[in-house]
Amino acid sequence: LNTAGRSIGDVAQLDDVGLAAWLGLLRAHGVVAHRLDVALQARHRLSLVEHTVLNQLRAAGGRMRMSYLAEGALLSPSGVSRLVDRLGAAGLVERTAWRQDGRAIYAVITAGGRRRLDEAEITYGTELRESFLDHFSEEEVRALREMLARLAPVPSGS
């Protein structure tokens, strides 16, 4: 009947362990992301993506170019534009032009944005620990981080 993946034998075929690892990643992502999203929305009116962008912004020193924000959050240019619209309407970020190059626009986190991020920190930490970190030893978390980092270098730009 062929239970999970395909069997061995054929050319260029996936082995079951590899497929299971990927399906596990897919599922783990879905479960953890959904839980964070639900908690953040309910308690802080922030989607997970919005939180991620705000966090990125703060980590970069408070300001980031739209295009780098897109890379960092794995969103399209239009996706970021609209996301920043929403965050702007909520008073969490502002857009500012850049003198050197009139084409570039910077998103800047506001004091309100930093406050909102602070308020959400306990929620974020608690949910992330319960749904993710608590299932691993410290050693395993380090190994996980190191392995996952190989797949997708984080862009550096500001």
Added chain:
Amino acid sequence: LNTAGRSIGDVAQLDDVGLAAWLGLLRAHGVVAHRLDVALQARHRLSLVEHTVLNQLRAAGGRMRMSYLAEGALLSPSGVSRLVDRLGAAGLVERTAWRQDGRAIYAVITAGGRRRLDEAEITYGTELRESFLDHFSEEEVRALREMLARLAPVPSGS
């Protein structure tokens, strides 16, 4: 300036390594899933989610209840309903009632659905290997699978 996560010290705070592991998972998922999605759409007119559902269906022996399909693919009931609409319109699955309980509906993969899955197999395998598996040793893939499996038990139902 506080580069990546928050620092140590505060109560109930996340450590940087744990946060980095999660952000790495988020990013790894995004990159790999996007690459699979693009390749499957371009070469086989299947989104990644559609492929996942077809694969699940086949793995379960060809038929699955709508609600179990939802659990398996981490979709809402309405999400599955519409997904099965699309797959049905493409001739890849069919809906069948279940005598024992007139409320339950089964999605059944068609011969065309199996064929499409077969056609997509090389693409799926190649992309998954290049974007994911090739970055790890066999040992690491096994470890990854085992760790990720702890986070989200796969439902068994058919």
Added chain:
DNA sequence: TAAGATTGAAGAATCAATCTTG
């Protein structure tokens, strides 16, 4: 003319409400 960002149209997912069967 290209780079950077925004807007219009369209697709896919969700919640809430509805319909059907048990």
Added chain:
DNA sequence: CAAGATTGATTCTTCAATCTTA
């Protein structure tokens, strides 16, 4: 009335086209 599935309205995201500045 509860369980299972579908539909209406809405939201978020993307691609393609557009606008502005270099």
